Amino acid sequence: MRVIVLGGGVVGVTTAYQLQKDGHEVVILERQQQVAAETSWGNAGMIAPGHSFVWSSPRAPMILLKSLVLKDQALRFKLSADPRLYSWSWLFLMECTAEKARRNTLLKHRLAVYSQSVLQEVIADEAIEYDRNDRGILYFYRSQQALDKGVEHMRLLESDGQLIKVLDRDAIVALDPSLASAKEKIAGGIHCPTDETGDPAKFTRALAAKVVERGGEIRTGTTIIRIETSGDGVAQVLTDKGAVKGDAYVLALGSYSPLIAKTVGISLPIYPIKGYSLTISVGNRPAPPTVASVDEHNLVAISRFGDRVRVTATAEFAGYDTSHKPADFAFMKGVTEELYPEGADYDRAEMWAGLRPMTPNNLPEFGQRRLRNLYLNTGHGHIGWTMSHGSARITADLIAGRKPAISMDGLLN
Numbered sequence: 278m279r280v281i282v283l284g285g286g287v288v289g290v291t292t293a294y295q296l297q298k299d300g301h302e303v304v305i306l307e308r309q310q311q312v313a314a315e316t317s318w319g320n321a322g323m324i325a326p327g328h329s330f331v332w333s334s335p336r337a338p339m340i341l342l343k344s345l346v347l348k349d350q351a352l353r354f355k356l357s358a359d360p361r362l363y364s365w366s367w368l369f370l371m372e373c374t375a376e377k378a379r380r381n382t383l384l385k386h387r388l389a390v391y392s393q394s395v396l397q398e399v400i401a402d403e404a405i406e407y408d409r410n411d412r413g414i415l416y417f418y419r420s421q422q423a424l425d426k427g428v429e430h431m432r433l434l435e436s437d438g439q440l441i442k443v444l445d446r447d448a449i450v451a452l453d454p455s456l457a458s459a460k461e462k463i464a465g466g467i468h469c470p471t472d473e474t475g476d477p478a479k480f481t482r483a484l485a486a487k488v489v490e491r492g493g494e495i496r497t498g499t500t501i502i503r504i505e506t507s508g509d510g511v512a513q514v515l516t517d518k519g520a521v522k523g524d525a526y527v528l529a530l531g532s533y534s535p536l537i538a539k540t541v542g543i544s545l546p547i548y549p550i551k552g553y554s555l556t557i558s559v560g561n562r563p564a565p566p567t568v569a570s571v572d573e574h575n576l577v578a579i580s581r582f583g584d585r586v587r588v589t590a591t592a593e594f595a596g597y598d599t600s601h602k603p604a605d606f607a608f609m610k611g612v613t614e615e616l617y618p619e620g621a622d623y624d625r626a627e628m629w630a631g632l633r634p635m636t637p638n639n640l641p642e643f644g645q646r647r648l649r650n651l652y653l654n655t656g657h658g659h660i661g662w663t664m665s666h667g668s669a670r671i672t673a674d675l676i677a678g679r680k681p682a683i684s685m686d687g688l689l690n
C-alpha cells in the first residue's frame with residue numbers, strides 16, 4: 278500500500294519506518310523544513326517507563342485549583358476563552374478517580390515497556406547515533422516523607438515489572454558523583470536502572486534518513502489544510518502544495534491532530550500543554566550529570582546528551598502559544614545550577630518551548646476512526662518519545678490487520 282503519514286514528529290517518523298518495514302510505500306507530510314522540529318525537538322529525551330504515572334490522578338483537581346490562585350512554577354493553569362479548554366478539562370477531571378488513575382497508569386506502563394523493547398530492536402537493526410545514555414533515570418526527593426510516599430507510589434509500577442532501586446543520599450552520590458555538592462539537599466531517590474535517555478530529534482532525523490534511503494518520501498515545507506473524503510474513506514489530503522493521495526492515512530500531528538481531524542468531523546480530545554526546555558553546552562565544566570534525573574520536588578527533569586545538558590519543566594495551559602521569554606526559564610535554570618554547579622556552561626543556554634499533545638486519560642489514540650482508511654497515532658502527551666516506537670509498531674500491525682504484540686484492551690477505543 279501507499280501510506281500517507283500526516284506529521285513528521287517522532288510519532289510520524291517511527292510510524293513511517295515501521296510501515297516501510299512491512300513493505301509499504303510511505304510519504305510523510307511535514308510543514309516544517311525538517312522533521313522533529315516541533316515538540317519532538319526539545320523534550321527531555323527520557324525513555325521512561327518508570328515515569329508512566331498519569332497526570333489525571335486524584336491529586337490533580339486540587340493542584341489545578343490551587344494553581345489558579347497561587348503562582349506555581351511547575352503547573353500554570355489559566356482560564357481562557359477557549360471552549361476546548363473547558364471540554365478537555367471536564368474529561369480530564371472525569372479521569373481523576375483513584376481507580377481510573379491506576380488503570381490508566383498500568384495501561385501506559387504496558388505501552389511504554391513494549392515501546393522500549395521496540396526501540397531496542399530498532400537500535401539493533403540500525404546504526405543510529407543519538408547520544409544514548411543507558412544508566413537509568415534517578416527520581417529523587419528532598420524530604421524523607423516525600424521519598425517514602427514516592428516509593429509507595431512506585432510499588433504500582435514495580436508490581437507491573439518495573440525494576441526499581443531505592444537509594445539513600447550516599448548511594449545517589451555514588452551513582453552520580455556530579456551530585457556531590459547537592460548531597461545534603463537530597464533525602465534519597467528511586468533509580469530505575471532500565472530507563473534510559475537519548476536525543477529525540479537526533480534519533481528521529483537519523484531514522485528519517487533511513488526511511489528516505491529505502492525509497493520513502495518526506496515532503497517537508499508542506500502544510501496540510503484538510504482531509505477530503507469520498508464515500509466511507511479518505512480520498513486525499515489537501516496541502517498548500519496540492520493534493521496527496523494514498524491507500525491509507527495515519528494522523529500523527531501531535532497537538533494539531535484535532536484541528537485536522539475536525540475537517541472530517543472527527544473530534545479528538547487532545548489539548549496542548551506547554552513545556553519549556555533549556556539545552557546547555559557542557560563546555561569545559563568538570564562535573565556534568567552522568568545519569569538523568571528528575572527532581573520530584575521541583576518537577577524539573579535533567580538529561581545529558583553527549584556534550585549538552587537538556588533541562589525541562591512546567592506544564593502550562595496557553596493554547597497553541599509557543600512563545601517564551603528568559604523569565605520562563607529562571608526557575609529551572611536555578612534548580613539545575615544548584616544541583617550541578619559545575620555541570621554546564623549555564624550562560625550559554627538555548628531556550629525552547631513546545632506543546633505536549635495531552636489526552637484526558639494520558640493515553641494515545643490508536644486505530645481507525647469513522648473512515649475506513651484513516652488511522653490515528655496521536656495524543657502521546659508527556660512521554661511520547663517513550664511510547665512512540667511501540668505505538669508505531671502497533672499502528673503498522675493494525676494497518677496490516679495483524680494482532681499487535683501487546684494486548685490492546687483499554688488502549689484501542
Ligand SMILES: Cc1cc2nc3c(=O)[nH]c(=O)nc-3n(C[C@H](O)[C@H](O)[C@H](O)COP(=O)(O)OP(=O)(O)OC[C@H]3O[C@@H](n4cnc5c(N)ncnc54)[C@H](O)[C@@H]3O)c2cc1C
Nearest residue numbers: 284286287288308317320321323501531552660661662663
Ligand atoms: C517540555 C517537554 C518535555 C518532554 N519530555 C519528554 C521525555 O522526557 N520523554 C518522553 O517520552 N516525552 C517527552 N515529552 C513529550 C514528547 O515530546 C511528545 O509526546 C512527542 O514529541 C510527541 O510527538 P508527535 O510526533 O506526536 O508530535 P510533534 O513532535 O509535535 O509532531 C507533529 C508534527 O506535525 C507537524 N504538523 C502539525 N500540523 C501540521 C500541518 N497542518 N501540516 C503539516 N505538518 C503539521 C508539526 O510540524 C510536527 O512536526 C516532552 C514534551 C515536552 C513539551
